Amino acid sequence: WLVIDRKVYDVTKFSKRHPGGSRVMKHYAGQDATDAVVAFHNDKSLVKKYLKSLLIGELAPDQPSFESNKKKSLLEDFRELRCTIEKMGLLRPNSIFFFLIFLHLLVLDAASWLVVWYFGISFVPFVVGMAFFTTAQIQMGWFQHDLGHCSVLRKPKWNRILQIVVINVLKGLSASWWNHLHNQHHAKPNCFRKDPDLNMHPLLFSLGKTLSKEVSNQAHDNVVLFFSLEKRRRSSCLTIISTSISSVS
Numbered sequence: 001w002l003v004i005d006r007k008v009y010d011v012t013k014f015s016k017r018h019p020g021g022s023r024v025m026k027h028y029a030g031q032d033a034t035d036a037v038v039a040f041h042n043d044k045s046l047v048k049k050y051l052k053s054l055l056i057g058e059l060a061p062d063q064p065s066f067e068s069n070k071k072k073s074l075l076e077d078f079r080e081l082r083c084t085i086e087k088m089g090l091l092r093p094n095s096i097f098f099f100l101i102f103l104h105l106l107v108l109d110a111a112s113w114l115v116v117w118y119f120g121i122s123f124v125p126f127v128v129g130m131a132f133f134t135t136a137q138i139q140m141g142w143f144q145h146d147l148g149h150c151s152v153l154r155k156p157k158w159n160r161i162l163q164i165v166v167i168n169v170l171k172g173l174s175a176s177w178w179n180h181l182h183n184q185h186h187a188k189p190n191c192f193r194k195d196p197d198l199n200m201h202p203l204l205f206s207l208g209k210t211l212s213k214e215v216s217n218q219a220h221d222n223v224v225l226f227f228s229l230e231k232r233r234r235s236s237c238l239t240i241i242s243t244s245i246s247s248v249s
Contacts, residue, residue, distance in 0.1 A: 001056065003032040009054040021180050024187045027194045035079070036187050042150060091151070098152045101143060102166075108136035109170065140166050148179050 001010050002025065015022040020040060028036060041047045064072070085091060112133035119125035143152075147163035150156045164175045181196040188194035 001030065002028045003059060004034050004037050004051065006059045007051075007055055008057045008059065009051055010056045011054055014050070014054055020183050023180075024183050027184065027188045027191075035075075038082070039186070040183070042156060093152055093154065095153070098143075098146070101139075102162075105136050105139055105143060105170075108132050108139075112136065137171060140171055144171070144175070144178070145182075148175070148182060 001008050001012075003009075011018075011025050015025040018025055024036075024040075025033075037047060038044075109132075112129045112131075115125050115129040115132065144163050144167040146152050147159045147166060150159040153159050153162065160175070167173045167175045167178060185195050185197050190198065192198050
């Protein structure tokens with residue numbers, strides 16, 4: 001279960017059919033997910049339609065409707081700021097701007113191949129083509145990022161289709177894979193074991209004493225698990241070899 005606007009919903013079965021993935025909902029199990037629901041869903045009427053059948057109760061009047069590790073005043077200020085930004089229209093997409101962005105990415109990508117095709121693969125044409133191609137690919141990554149957030153076109157379906165064209169066709173990656181990881185990142189940013197962006201080797205970087213300690217503990221557990229599995233694998237291999245030798249004898 002999770003809490004949205006002080007109402008409690010049982011999402012056990014629905015989480016498996018959730019378009020954003022089940023892990024995003026599991027990360028908020030037993031917690032208040034109001035701000036996450038507001039941030040991830042543009043069509044609030046559609047959300048209410050699905051939540052209606054999942055309602056199982058409401059919070060008691062004395063029960064706080066926010067996570068224990070967050071300050072109530074800071075949370076209220078954030079929600080007020082978001083409402084002000086929405087009223088000012090700052091979250092409405094500029095279709096002409098994004099059209100020009102997409103057009104110049106296509107031009108750069110096509111120019112990279114045309115330079116190599118027309119001038120050959122000598123040093124200068126190759127470097128120029130590589131510069132065009134690298135710039136286009138990097139910018140496409142950020143463009144599909146905005147599409148994944150449904151912040152380019154007005155309807156989420158159109159954003160998804162164009163994102164598939166950009167990341168699947170032009171970049172050769174998976175839109176569903178990227179969305180699955182990035183949704184978790186924004187649902188629980190910088191939360192160890194919940195934010196996939198933090199699932200990295202502890203020697204790379206970690207900020208803060210608490211996070212560093214958690215990452216180190218996780219790394220220690222992984223090392224112990226690895227050597228334990230490796231020991232079992234070698235033991236099983238020796239058993240198979242000895243059995244095979246006995247069979248041959």
